[in-house]
Amino acid sequence: MPEELYDVTIVGGGPAGLYTAFYSGMRDLKTKIIEFSSQLGGRMLIYPEKMIWDVGGVKPILGGELIQQLIQQAKTFDPTIVLNQKIEKLEKQSDGTFILTSASGEKHYSKAIILAVGYGVLSMQKLDIEGADRYEVTNLHYTVQELEIFRNKHILISGGGNSAVDWANELESIAASVTIVHRRDEFGGHEKNVLRMRESSINVKTPYEVVQLHSDGDVIQYVSIVNKETNEMERVQVDAVVVNHGLKCDYGALEEWGLEIQDGVAIVNEKRETNIEGIYGAGDFIDHPSKVRLIAGAFTDGILALNSAKLFLEPDAPKVAYVSSHNIRFKERNKQIGLVDNDYREVRG
Template sequence: MGNPLELYDVTIIGGGPAGMYAAFYSGMRDMKTKLIDANQELGGRMLLYPEKMIWDVGGVTPTLCGTLTKQLAQQAQTFDPAIILGEQVSECERQEDGTFLLRTASGRVHWTRTVIMAIGYGIRKMAKLEIEGADRFEVTNLHYTVQELDAFRGKHIVISGGGDSAVDWANELQLVAASVTIVHRRNEFGGHERNVTRMRESTVNVRTPYIVDKLHSRDGNLINQVSITHVESGRSEILDVDDVIVNHGMRSDFGPVRDWGLNIGKWTVNVNTRMETNTPGIFAAGDFVDYDNKVRLIAGAFTDAVLAVNNAKLFIDPGAEKVAYVSSHNSRFKEKNRALGVIEEDRH
C-alpha cells in the first residue's frame, strides 16, 4: 500500500479501565499496540473520583480510586505500548486491504489492523448546577468532584444528587465532616443498594424529595447558605453550609464516532459475545458496549477487554491461540520475573 505510517496490530481508543487492561493484555498476546486517549492522563472516568474507595475488584483490598488508577496505568505500560494522550480520534477509514486509518482532531494519522473502542460514554462533562450565578462559586466552595477528603474535615457539607457518586461521597465525607446533608429530588437513590443502606444508617442527613434552588453568599465569594425546596409541597428552608458538592450526573457526547457506521444506541454500541461491532475489525469493551448479561463493574470491563483483544488477535491471525497463556506460564513474563528476583523452577 506504500503507507509511510507505522502499522500496529491493535489501536485502543480510550484510556479508562477497559482500555488500560486491553493495552496490558494485548502485550500478553504479543501484539503491537497503541492506545489513544483524549485526556492528558490515563484513567478515563476514574480520574473524576480519586478519593472514592473501590471495594469490588477481585483480589484487591479496598483501594482509593486514584491509587487503583495509577496501578492500572502502570500495568498498561508493562509491554511498552505506544500511548498517545490529548488526542481525540475523529475519523476512522477502512482501507482496501482491511486495515484502518484513524485521524485525530489535530490532524495526526494512525494506521492499524484492528481497533478496540473503549470510549465509555464518550466525551463526558459534569452536569452543572442550574442556578443563575452558581459558576462564580466554582473557584471557592462549589465543587463537582471530591479530590481530597481531608479538605472537607470539620465542615458542614451539602451534597446535591442521588447517583452512585453522590451516595459514595456522602458515605466517605460523613467520616471526616462536621455534618453531611444529601439533597435529592426523588425518594429513591440510584447508588448500589448496600451503599444506600449504609448511608441511611449513618449520620448523613437525607433530605428527599428536595432540590437545591438558591445559593446565598454574604460576601459574594463564598456560599454560606443554601435554600432547599420540597418538590411536592413547595416548602423551603435554609441550611448553613461551608461547602456544596454537586453530582447531577454527566452529559455525554460520542461526537464524530456516531458517523463511523457503528450500531450505536443512545449510550452504547451493540456487540456480540466476541465483542465485535457490526464493522469487521472493530471491537469494543467497557461501558461503551451492551450485550446480554453485561456487568457494569470495573471487573466486567477487564473481561470485555480480554475478549476484545483475543478476538482482535484471531481476526488478524485465525490460526492463533484463542487465549493467552496465564501469566505464570506465559513466556513474556520470564524476563520480567527475573527482574523482580523471582526464581522459576525448571520444568523440563
C-alpha cells in the first residue's frame, strides 16, 4: 500500500503551527501537523495561567484557554494530527517531495514542509545551587500552573525576562508580598509591564542574585541574596520561590538538515522561505528583518509561509486566500451555525 502523501506537513503544534494548519485548510491543502509532545500548544503549555493581552480582537485570556481555542480552530478543516513524534531525518526525493522520519521510525510524506518548531524541545533553566532540586516537590517552582496556590504567600521570583516580570505582576494582587531578584538593573520584559512592576508594591531587588536556600526539612523558609556590586548579603523570608531563568532549546537532528541557522534561529526571507526549496518557517523558530515576536507575528508568519507553499505547489493559484466571508470552504459551516444566506452575506440567524 503506497504511503499517503500530504500537500503540507507542519512540524510543531504551538500557536504558529496551529494557526498555519487552519489557514492551510482555507487554501484547500491536505494538511498534517506533527508534534513532539503529547499535547498541542507548544511553549504556551508552560504558562496556562498567564494572562495574554496582545492577540488582536481577543479579550484578555488565559494561556490555557487560548490554546484550546487555537486547537479548535486548527481542526476546522480536519487536518491529520500526529503527537508524540520527534522528527529527526529529512530526505528530499527525486520528484521533489520530502520524507520526514521520526525517532521511532515512522515516515511522513509531504510535498512541502512548514517548520513551526519554536525553540525546539524546551527544558527549564534550573537554579544553579547544589541541592535545589530537592525543593521542587514542595515550594520551588519553575512555572506557575495555578495562581491560587500562591494566594496570601510571601513569594520570591528570580529572573528578569518577560516571564519573571509578568508573573510578578500577576501574583502581586493575590500574594502577601512579592520580591523579584535580578542580576542586572535593566529588565527584559515589555516596557509597560516593567513600569507597572516598578510602580507597584513589588519589592524589586537589583543587581542581586540568589545564592543560598535555607530550609526546614524539604521546605524553603529563607533565601539568601547577594548584591553583585557591593557583595552585601540579605535574607528574604519566603513561602514560595519561582525561578524564571529562561529555557534551554534543543533542535536535535534538525540542525543537520542544511538549513541556514544563526544564533539559534532559522533565517528566512520575506516570503518565509528557508534556503531549502519547499521548506518554510513560522513563529519563534525563524528570523527575518521585520520579525515580530508576538503571537500575532507568529500568525502572520504562518500565513505567509503557507501562501508561499501554495504557490510552490500550484504556481497559478491566487496569492492569498479569500477572506472567510467569501471563502467557499466556509459556506456549509456558516449554514450549520445559521450565519449566512445563499449570497454569502453575513446575517443573523
